Amino acid sequence: MTRGDTETRPSEARLRLLNTAIRIFYAEGIHSVGVDRIIAEAKVTRATFYRHFPSKDDLILAYLREVHQMDRSRFETAINTSAPSPVEPLLAIANSIADGIQSPGFRGCAFLNAAAEYPDDDHPVHREIIDHRQWFLDTLTTLMAQVHEETADPAARHFVMLRDGAMAAGCLFEPTLVADTFLRGIEGLLRINSERQAAESAH
CATH class of the missing domain: 1.10.357.10 (Tetracycline Repressor, domain 2)
Known part of the structure; x- marks a missing residue:
């Protein structure tokens, strides 16, 4: 893998967070799903979440x-x-x-x-x-x-x-x-x- 690949390819954690959000937001709504739920189901730390998504x-x-x-x-x-x-x-x-x-x-x-x-x-x-x-x-x-x-x-x-x-x-x-x-x-x-x-x- 080249340095350019690592710079442009989304991290595995970000993809997990996004895929989790796609699944849960669509199925259950947005306001009803909190950040803690996304973090838990994506199996990442709170710090990792906020590194990829400030809010x-x-x-x-x-x-x-x-x-x-x-x-x-x-x-x-x-x-x-x-x-x-x-x-x-x-x-x-x-x-x-x-x-x-x-x-x-x-x-x-x-x-x-x-x-x-x-x-x-x-x-x-x-x-x-x-x-x-x-x-x-x-x-x-x-x-x-x-x-x-x-x-x-x-x-x-x-x-x-x-x-x-x-x-x-x-x-x-x-x-x-x-x-x-x-x-x-x-x-x-x-x-x-x-x-x-x-x-x-x-x-």
Whole structure:
């Protein structure tokens, strides 16, 4: 291992702390989980925790950033492996979301859950949530423009609203039914916008 590797690779203790936070924060909520619980389950010392994360808020931000990267990687994979047509990347993202809703331990959207606990617009955690959601909306808007440019923004916002509803409903109702309903909604949204594009192209 080179010196550069040791400088850039996260320490094992930091990874344990972050992975523990990802698991517990998502399953049980953020405010309800204290630093002592994280330290105990990650099997590190208090000094080690504070060396990597000066405060609980720093750990929460790291948790949200890691979940953001996981979402980003999953959606990029879905887009890159989809068929080459305007609607297929969006269907691939929708299917990825539907798969998540049906996965074991699903407990809704980590960012919406965190937003309920951090409603203050000026709090760093709330701003991190908004940044993630803006990235998601921007991604969808870019893809929707390939389907029908003029309606890309409202169509992308419609997609986000369908997704948010499905993420909430997936915790309350039969996940498979919720995922199927969500996919039908996205297919209908894409069909409407594809038909608009086809009608304009015919003139």
